[in-house]
Amino acid sequence: MKIGLRHIRYFLVLAEDLNFRRASEHLHISQPALTRTIQHLEAELQVTLFDRSQNFVRLTDAGRAFREGGQRVLNGVEATIDLTRRVSIGEAGALRVGYTDFAIADALPELLKQFHQRHPGITVRPHHGVTAAQLQQLRDDKLDIGFVTGPVRQPGFRSRVVQTDRPICIVPEGHRLASRASVELADLADEDFVHGPTEAWAHFYDYLFPHCRKAGFQPRIVQEAFNSVGILGLVSCGMGITILTESIYDFATGGLVPLPISDIDDVMVTEAVWASENLRLPTQHFVDFLEQSDSHRLQGAQRLK
Incomplete structure (x- = not known):
């Protein structure tokens, strides 16, 4: 079946206007081109989408069904295009975050809350795990960020202290x-x-x-x-x-x-840990967020002096 998005888009405009002349003007194409496209669509579907006469154009029952489904298809394609573009710049996607008991009991909830406020398109997927398990998952590319008991001084990782505990x-x-x-x-x-x-x-x-x-x-x-x-x-x-x-x-x-x-x-420290190279864009956004958070805390401490 040779039906493309152009067929669906032309059909939806005509279904809205119910007038070939106005619809072709809205689409910036000739009226005969619109007519041929609708005829091709009906031939491929083997249904009649519009009742036509000299005085009116109206949707058939099949046309109304195709309008509902066609609108969902077009909306889905537009949403996919938007999501693809946002993923390409790191403003959508998923961030896989590991955490220990100590992290979830203190710094992590507020950090994730603030990060979500800045990057609402990135879905955070938390996973509980002890430090050793998280480090292995980072090596296996099953986590993007780990919140672990530090200090971590292993090759291939970078880290930043996010909380201290007595x-x-x-x-x-x-x-x-x-x-x-x-x-x-x-x-x-x-x-x-x-x-x-x-x-x-x-x-x-x-x-x-x-x-x-x-x-x-x-x-x-x-x-x-x-x-x-x-x-x-x-x-x-x-x-x-x-x-x-x-x-x-x-x-x-x-x-x-x-x-x-x-x-x-x-004190005992909890560190955020991530791979030192080839970061996915959501991970880089989170690392940048941690660095900015550290800078803000330092500025606040200086103002209190």
Whole structure:
């Protein structure tokens, strides 16, 4: 069947005007050319689209059906053309974003909200994952941006710090330390710990375990849960204590007591990480947005001085 967009467009104009002369003027073609196009369309469809007489032109039932479908086709083509153009400049498409528990509990929601306000045509597709899994997905081109526990110093990646967290000890209510205003790491040496699986939480342990070894012990992990919600749930059941971050505790339910750790001075960082080369345009827009956000925060800090 040899029907093109030109046939549909000519038909829709005539269906609106119901007058061959006016329709041909609107289309900037001759009336005979319009007549031949409509006749060809009817021949291809093997239907009559218009009733014609010397006094009137009107749509048949088949013509009305073709008008509805033809308008949808034309609208779809125009939308596709517009989407294609916006994708070509990076103002449409998808951004695949990975995140850890720590990121989603603090900086990430506001960052994504602001990015969407600036680039509403880019659909953000979030995926939860631990740091090691996100880094592999970045290598496999299954993610565009990862929000991971840093620092990340691996070839092929660039990164930017987006949040800092202070570690805190979390104990169940009624625990022997629950009444304390704070603890030192050495106070926790004989405690049972609840944490994530060693391989999955390796980047967090790279931060925590050196501090514990400096205090003279290795945490005795007796229960494991895949994510922070599960860890907090097991702690509230009295299975042990844990060390997480202040931002995570903000989402904790009852039955838990947070304790600052007085002898840990440095913070844990969450970084946005992306491939260092061949960025897709939505990814480049997000990287530019992060850099602008950092600049605005710096300017704000300077004004407060």
